Amino acid sequence: MERFASADQRRATPRDSRPRSENLVDFQRRADLEYARSLTRLIESEIIPRLLVAHTTGPHSDVADSPHATCISAEEVDAFAPLALQVEADELLEYVDGLVARGVTLESLLVDLLAPAARRLGEFWESDLCDFVDVTMGLWRLQEVVHELSARLPHDHSKPVGQERRALFASLEGDQHSFGTVVIDELFCAHGWLTDRLNEATTVELLERVRDEWFDLAGLTITCDCHIAPLPAIVRSIRGSSRNPRICVMVGGRVFAGNADLAASVGADGTAPDARVAVRIAGELVDAVTQELVQPTAG
Numbered sequence: 001m002e003r004f005a006s007a008d009q010r011r012a013t014p015r016d017s018r019p020r021s022e023n024l025v026d027f028q029r030r031a032d033l034e035y036a037r038s039l040t041r042l043i044e045s046e047i048i049p050r051l052l053v054a055h056t057t058g059p060h061s062d063v064a065d066s067p068h069a070t071c072i073s074a075e076e077v078d079a080f081a082p083l084a085l086q087v088e089a090d091e092l093l094e095y096v097d098g099l100v101a102r103g104v105t106l107e108s109l110l111v112d113l114l115a116p117a118a119r120r121l122g123e124f125w126e127s128d129l130c131d132f133v134d135v136t137m138g139l140w141r142l143q144e145v146v147h148e149l150s151a152r153l154p155h156d157h158s159k160p161v162g163q164e165r166r167a168l169f170a171s172l173e174g175d176q177h178s179f180g181t182v183v184i185d186e187l188f189c190a191h192g193w194l195t196d197r198l199n200e201a202t203t204v205e206l207l208e209r210v211r212d213e214w215f216d217l218a219g220l221t222i223t224c225d226c227h228i229a230p231l232p233a234i235v236r237s238i239r240g241s242s243r244n245p246r247i248c249v250m251v252g253g254r255v256f257a258g259n260a261d262l263a264a265s266v267g268a269d270g271t272a273p274d275a276r277v278a279v280r281i282a283g284e285l286v287d288a289v290t291q292e293l294v295q296p297t298a299g
Contacts, residue, residue: 070103072112081120084138118179150186167217170198181221184275210242222253235267248285
C-alpha cells in the first residue's frame with residue numbers, strides 16, 4: 001500500500017515542480033507505467049491466488065468449514081480496493097467469484113466488500129493518493145460488479161402484485177459519487193421492494209417525484225457535510241409534499257455512520273450502518289405505519 005501511495009503521489013505532483021528535462025520526464029513516465037504493470041502482475045500472480053488458496057476446500061483443508069471462510073476480512077477489503085483503480089470490471093468480478101466459490105454470500109459481497117471498498121477509494125481521494133478521475137473510474141468498475149451480482153441475487157416475490165413496498169433512494173445535489181445509493185437500491189430490490197433512484201437530486205426533483213408517485217419510504221444518502229444544514233428542511237418538505245402522507249424517511253451515508261443520533265436531529269425516522277440493516281429497519285418502519293393505520297378499524 002505504501003508503494004501504491006507513493007506512485008500516486010508522484011503522479012499528483014504539480015507539473016511546474018517537475019524537472020524540465022525531457023529525458024527525465026520520459027524516464028518517470030516509463031517508471032510509473034512499469035510500476036503499474038508490476039503491481040497488476042503482483043496482484044494477479046500472488047495476492048489473488050494466495051487469497052483463494054487460503055480458503056480452498058479440499059481433502060487437506062478444513063478452512064471452508066470455518067465461519068471465517070464465509071466472512072470478508074478487513075485485509076481483503078484492503079487488498080480489493082486498490083484493484084478497482086488498476087484492473088477492469090471483469091477482472092474484479094473474477095476476484096469476487098473466487099470469494100463466492102469459498103462460500104461468501106452475494107449479499108455479504110455487496111455490503112461487506114464492495115461498499116467498504118468504495119469508501120476506501122473516497123479515502124484515497126481525500127488523502128490525495130489518487131485523483132477524481134481515478135476514483136470515478138474505480139467506482140464505475142465497482143458499480144459494474146454490483147449490477148452483475150444483483151442479477152444473481154434471489155429475489156423475494158412473497159408480496160402479491162400491487163402490495164409491494166415502494167422506495168425512492170436519492171443522493172443529493174453535489175454528491176457526485178453515489179455508489180452507496182446503487183448498493184442499497186439493488187439490495188432492496190432483492191428483498192422484494194419496488195425501487196426508484198435519483199442521483200444528485202435537487203430538492204425540486206425530489207419533491208416532484210414524491211408528489212407524483214406513491215412511496216412508502218424515501219432514503220437519502222448523504223456523503224457531504226455541506227448537506228447537513230439544509231437536510232431538516234428537505235425532510236420536512238418531503239413529508240409535506242409526499243403523495244403518501246405517512247411516508248417514512250431514512251438517511252444514511254458517511255456522515256451518519258459515526259453518529260446515528262444525527263438522523264433524529266434532522267427529522268428522519270431512522271438510519272442504518274449498512275444496506276443489510278437498512279432493509280430490516282425500513283421494513284419495521286413501514287410495518288409500524290401500516291399497523292397504526294389498521295388499528296382503528298380492527299375488532
